[in-house]
Amino acid sequence: MTPLIESRALTIHRPGTTEPVLAQVDFRIRPAEIVTVVGPNGSGKSSLIRALLGHMPLASGAVTRRQGLRIGYVPQRVQLDTAIPMTVRRFLSLPVRVSDDQAEDALVRTGVPGLGARQLTQLSGGQFQRVLLARALLADPHLLVLDEPTQGLDQPGIVAFYQLIEEVRRQTGAAVLMVSHDLLVVMRSSDRVVCLNGHVCCEGTPQHVSTAPEYRALFGAGAEGTLALYQHRHDHDHDLTPHVHGPGCGHDHADRAQG
Amino acid sequence: MLDDFFMRAVLAGLGLALVAGPLGSFVVWRRMAYFGDSTAHAAILGVAMALAFEVSIYAGTLAVAVAMACLVSALVTRGQAMDTILGVLSHSALAVGLVAISFVPAARSDLSSYLFGDILAVGRADLVLIWTGAALVLAVLVLRWQRLVTSSLNEELAMAAGIDPRVERLVLSLALAVVVALAIRVVGSLLISAMLIVPAAAARTWARTPERMAAGAALIAAASVILGLWASLRLDTPAGPSIVTAAAIFFVVSQALRRA
Numbered sequence: 001m002t003p004l005i006e007s008r009a010l011t012i013h014r015p016g017t018t019e020p021v022l023a024q025v026d027f028r029i030r031p032a033e034i035v036t037v038v039g040p041n042g043s044g045k046s047s048l049i050r051a052l053l054g055h056m057p058l059a060s061g062a063v064t065r066r067q068g069l070r071i072g073y074v075p076q077r078v079q080l081d082t083a084i085p086m087t088v089r090r091f092l093s094l095p096v097r098v099s100d101d102q103a104e105d106a107l108v109r110t111g112v113p114g115l116g117a118r119q120l121t122q123l124s125g126g127q128f129q130r131v132l133l134a135r136a137l138l139a140d141p142h143l144l145v146l147d148e149p150t151q152g153l154d155q156p157g158i159v160a161f162y163q164l165i166e167e168v169r170r171q172t173g174a175a176v177l178m179v180s181h182d183l184l185v186v187m188r189s190s191d192r193v194v195c196l197n198g199h200v201c202c203e204g205t206p207q208h209v210s211t212a213p214e215y216r217a218l219f220g221a222g223a224e225g226t227l228a229l230y231q232h233r234h235d236h237d238h239d240l241t242p243h244v245h246g247p248g249c250g251h252d253h254a255d256r257a258q259g
Numbered sequence: 260m261l262d263d264f265f266m267r268a269v270l271a272g273l274g275l276a277l278v279a280g281p282l283g284s285f286v287v288w289r290r291m292a293y294f295g296d297s298t299a300h301a302a303i304l305g306v307a308m309a310l311a312f313e314v315s316i317y318a319g320t321l322a323v324a325v326a327m328a329c330l331v332s333a334l335v336t337r338g339q340a341m342d343t344i345l346g347v348l349s350h351s352a353l354a355v356g357l358v359a360i361s362f363v364p365a366a367r368s369d370l371s372s373y374l375f376g377d378i379l380a381v382g383r384a385d386l387v388l389i390w391t392g393a394a395l396v397l398a399v400l401v402l403r404w405q406r407l408v409t410s411s412l413n414e415e416l417a418m419a420a421g422i423d424p425r426v427e428r429l430v431l432s433l434a435l436a437v438v439v440a441l442a443i444r445v446v447g448s449l450l451i452s453a454m455l456i457v458p459a460a461a462a463r464t465w466a467r468t469p470e471r472m473a474a475g476a477a478l479i480a481a482a483s484v485i486l487g488l489w490a491s492l493r494l495d496t497p498a499g500p501s502i503v504t505a506a507a508i509f510f511v512v513s514q515a516l517r518r519a
Contacts, residue, residue: 053418053419055415055418055419071419073415073416073419075413075415075416075419076415078413078415078416079413080412080413081288081290081412083287083288083290083463084288084408084411084412084469084472085463085466085467085468085469085471085472086412086468086469087467087468090468090469090470091412094405094408094409094412094416095405095406095408095409095417095420095422096405096420097405117467119467145419
C-alpha cells in the first residue's frame with residue numbers, strides 16, 4: 001500500500017538557527033493505520049506534524065504526500081479569541097460551506113449533537129475538541145491529524161476521546177496520526193508508536209515500544225505496564241545520557257556524534 | 260440632489276460606512292487597531308507629498324498608506340513586539356507628516372481638514388472615487404470571505420485547508436490602505452481608525468456570527484454618518500468628529516443594553 005505521507009531523512013532546524021529540532025526522521029503512515037508520536041516536551045513532535053503537513057520548511061530531507069490526499073487536522077491548542085463571534089454551526093462551514101444536515105451529522109458522530117447554535121467560546125474543553133474533530137471529519141479525510149487532542153481534558157474525558165477516535169477510524173477507514181502525552185491510553189489504541197526525542201528513538205507496536213529501553217529511558221520505568229498518569233521527567237537529557245538500543249530498533253547515532 | 264453639499268456629504272459618508280463596517284470587523288478580530296492607526300497617520304505624510312508633487316491627494320495617501328502597510332508587515336516578522344513597532348511607526352509617521360506638511364505653504368492653512376476630514380467639501384469626483392474604491396474593497400472582501408474569516412480565526416486551521424495566512428494578511432493590509440486613502444476627506448487621518456473600530460466594537464455585542472457582526476458594523480457606521488452629519492448641521496460642530504461621536508454613542512448604548 002502506498003503510504004499516505006512519507007518522510008525521508010527529514011531534518012528541521014529551529015527557525016533562524018542551524019540547531020536541529022529534528023534530525024534524519026524516516027516516517028510513514030499507511031491507509032487506516034493509527035500512528036501515535038510520543039516524546040517529551042520539546043522533542044519535536046509538533047514540528048514533525050507541521051513538517052509532514054507542509055506548514056514548515058525542511059532543512060533537508062523530503063516529505064511525500066499521496067496525490068489528492070485529504071487531511072482533517074486538529075491543531076494543538078486552538079487559541080480562541082472572544083473578539084470574533086462564531087457559532088459551532090458557522091465554524092463547521094469554515095472554510096468549506098456544508099449543509100445543516102452534514103453539520104449536524106458530524107456533531108452526532110463526535111457525540112456532541114445539538115451544539116450548533118452555541119458560541120465556540122462557551123464550549124467546555126471536551127466539547128470543543130469534539131467540535132474540532134467534527135469539523136475535521138467534514139472534509140471526508142483519508143487522514144486525521146491530531147496534535148495533542150486531549151490537552152486540558154480529565155482522565156475519563158481522555159479515555160472517551162480515544163474511544164471516539166477508534167470508532168471514527170472503524171466507521172470511516174481514515175488513518176489517524178496523533179501526537180500525545182497520554183502515553184498508556186493512547187498506546188493501547190495505536191497500531192504503531194513512534195517515540196521521538198529530536199530523532200526517532202524507537203518505533204513499533206505499543207508492546208514493543210513500551211518495553212524498549214529507549215522508551216523507558218525517556219519516560220521512566222514507571223510508565224511501563226501501569227495506568228499511572230504520565231509525568232515528564234525534566235531532568236532527563238537525551239544528549240548527555242547515551243541510551244542503549246533495544247532489539248529491532250534499527251537506527252544509529254552517527255549523524256549526531258559527528259555533528 | 261448631488262448639487263447639495265449636504266447630500267454629497269451623506270453619500271460620501273455612507274460609501275465609507277459600507278466598507279468600514281466589514282473591514283473594521285477584521286481589524287477588531289485580528290487586533291489590528293494600532294495597525295490601522297499607523298497606516299492612517301502615515302496618510303498625513305501622503306497628503307504632504309501629494310501637495311508638494313501636485314498629484315491627487317488620494318494617490319498620495321494611497322501610496323504612502325500602502326508603503327506603510329508593507330513596512331509594518333515586514334517589521335512584524337523581524338521579532339520586535341508588534342505594539343512597539345506600531346507605536347514607533349504610528350507616531351513617527353504622524354510627526355514626519357506634520358513636519359513635511361509645514362514645508363508646503365498651501366497645505367498649512369487647511370491642515371485641520373486633513374487631520375479631521377472635510378466631508379462638507381466633498382465634490383462629485385470625490386464621490387465617484389469613494390464609491391468606486393469602497394465597492395472594490397467590498398468585492399475583494401466578499402470574494403475572499405471564507406478564507407479571510409478562517410485565517411482570522413486560526414492560522415493553523417487555515418494552513419491545513421491550504422490557505423496561506425500571509426496572503427490574507429496582505430490582502431487586509433492593502434484593503435486597509437485603500438480605505439484610509441478614501442476616508443481622508445471624510446473623517447480625516449486622525450479619526451479613520453475610529454470609523455473602523457468603533458462601529459465594529461458596537462456590533463460585536465449582539466453578533467453571533469462574523470457575517471452579522473460585519474453587517475451590523477456597516478449599519479451602525481451608516482447610522483453614525485447620518486446622525487453625525489445631522490448633528491453637525493444643527494449644532495454647527497465639525498462633521499468628522501461628530502460622526503465618530505455618534506458611533507461612540509452607539510457603542511456606549513450597545514454596552515449598556517448588554518448589561519441589562
